[in-house]
Amino acid sequence: MDLVLQLLFTGIGIGAVYALVALGFVLIFRATNVVNFAQGEFSMVAAYLMVVFAVDLGWPYWLSFLLALGGMALLGVVFNLGVYYPLRHRTFLPVIIATIGASILMANSVLAIYGPQPQVLQGWFETPGIQLGPVYLDSQYLLIIAVTVALVIFNYWFFEKTLLGKKLQATSQDKEMASLLGISVSAMIMITFIYSAVLGGLAGILVAPVLFVSIQMGSTIALKAFAATIIGGFGDVAGAIIGGLALGVIETFGAAYISVPYKDGFAFLVLVAFLIFRPQGIFGERVAEKA
């Protein structure tokens, strides 16, 4: 029972990271109708930026954190202008292929610059964690969960209560109508990419002390996050979060009770099971493409 509680805590912590990246997927998908296959690389790049600032240059953690997030905002701009924007009038297939190309480019550029050795980034807090009864609560996992909860609340407030959020929603639902109402569609898409890149980067920075910082971390996280969005119901914000948490828990228990080397395979099995038996996901939104 103690082990179960411990695994549950760890699973929710990992799941929260998947949920953050999944949220980035969903936001871009809703704004542009395109799945950004480079979403995971945003996390990877942000983690490496942290390593450069906090470890290599030895700058304070908070400063490195802010600089890394600023770097991600910049990357969001470059990504939009270089990859999505020129192709915005094409069908979804070329755009998907371009984002896959961008993902390969980012991952391997980092590899070429930094080499294949995984890097270590220490956690935000000095204290490694607290013992609460039978369960050991790792401080970094606590931070991940707290930030995820805060971001979900912020996200809700931003999209439902602010004018900018409403404009973003209008753009994602009907671009033509939004532009007729005087909303600058290209500015809204730019904001979406910046926000998603920062969100992905935040997930990467948070998870970096738990995993190693490696070239593969981006694609691994992205695959899990994508599976999470399908499990939750594609295009649904609540679904992405629930799906991410569920996947983190399933994976942690799978690794503990079934097999460690195949840990990364469980997400795929759950994904295929959902595709066959319940393709609309738990929350059942927007299955196939629009007719």
Add this chain to the structure above:
Amino acid sequence: MSAPSDNMPLAAPAVRVRPLLVRHLPYFIAAAIVVALAARMQFDGYILNILMQATTFSIAVFGLSVVLGLCGQINLAQAAFFGFGAYAVGIGTTDLHLSFWLCLFAGCVIALLAGAFLGASTLRLGGHYLAMVTISFQQIVTLVMINAIGLTHGPDGVSNIGRPQLLQTSQGYLAFCVAALALVGYLVWHLPDTKIGRAMRAVRDNELAAGVNGIDVFRTKVYAFALCAGLGGLAGGLFAGGFAYVSPDQFSFAESIVFLTMSLLGGVASPIGSAIGTGLLILIPEWLRFLKSVPGLYLAIYGLFVILIIRFMPDGIWGFVSDAFTRWRAHTSAPAPAGALQLKPATVGGDTVLEVTGLSKYFGGLKAVDGVDIAVKRGGVHALIGPNGSGKTTTLNVLSGLYKATSGRIVLDGTDITAMPPHQRTAAGLGRTFQNIRLFRSMTALENVEIGAERPGNTMVGKGGDAALTERAMEALTFVGLGARANQLISSFSYGHQRLIEIARALAANPTLLLLDEPAAGLNSTEKLDLHELLKRIAAQGLTILIIDHDMTLVSEAAQHITVLNFGRRIADGESMAVLRHPDVVSAYLGSE
């Protein structure tokens, strides 16, 4: 389905077409010469390795040209399928001591089945699902290759892989691979002009239109995906025999991306493009070996290549060349058809061709169509009219199977089609056009109409083969007045002409009932008159038409019978003049006094 006396196939036109194999003889002679060269020339080991790699990789990339180029579906796990073939030959010839041929065959079959399963679980959904699922699948396969040490020898890989008795020398084996490449290349090159190949192109261009023209969209996609995987397996098996050693890193996600880049660079739509792309991307890294000294650098360049190609050269290198060829071919005229188009709609049921009872379609709480009855009598033109938002187009979409009916029953010429998917309704004799034209944009007018003529159960083409198909399509195009421009691409036609091509596509299928969705929308007055003439000529041949339109002049002159919808319900039905004077109809259109 129809009485044979009514529907005898026309005698095949007396056009003498030389057998396909004779026409393509130059290709086979050229291929034989290349194979002989590969067998005779004395290459040193380095060149031999490059040639072996280029040959086997090309076959795998051919698979991508089928799934991505022809069918428009993505596959990011081609290296995994390649790996299935390679490990089948690797493990089979070493640990299991089986014959090379058996292992090669088994590898193809395993890859094919894996592809079919993966496709069948995902291809009903949108394209981004397929992309992610294939990436995940690729990762799983790599995990198994590394961790299932008992089976795959893990990271060490399998060495001392055997070759067949006859082909022990590298030179001989290379010649064999080149022969396989030539054969597969021929099949893939010829595929777009076959029935299944046309279906794949139609699915790529417009899934909805493909469905209502009698193509089983899902099955076509699964075939394309499985074929791609099978070719990957074949290529992998040949690769294993060539290099005698396989290890997991040769079949990683990075290799799948390399395959994708090769395919995009050369031109995704054609095997020639695939071969060019493969050749270039194997040779260029050899010339730029220094790039490989920095890990990641050359893959980063591949990633950049992918973005640049997609943006600036979406059809690849070969796309430039073949575009020019297509434009040149547009000026050649197709042979005029031997006879005039004959419409012989099947007659099985009684006087009523289409019997719709209690048809409803709800979207959540919205009752778009609510308990509508329509009975369309055989012969003549029946119109379905109503103000905007009255549920006309929804009714048509339910009739053709694009929407599932919430309740009610649809009987077409004695067959209950209520539960059928679109392509089966088309096979049962339903034809339709769309308000917003849905043609296959990358094809010529003739090819578009050929897909219509290919409807399963079209007795007017029968088993006549390609010649009869072309003949039928030419007849239909000539019937609508566009026969002389048959070889032009869809984009070169005006809006009104595109509409006529859509009608020709439906007519070529020899339907029992033709549904026309606002055919006059967007036409100028001359075009409207021509359309009216055309409808008369169609009706004169006994084909029943159900038409939706806003143009009251057209409707009142063309239709003998009118059904009026308002707010999803039927408010009037009967002989056209009587219906148009009906007080409810007048008030629905003009408001009550």
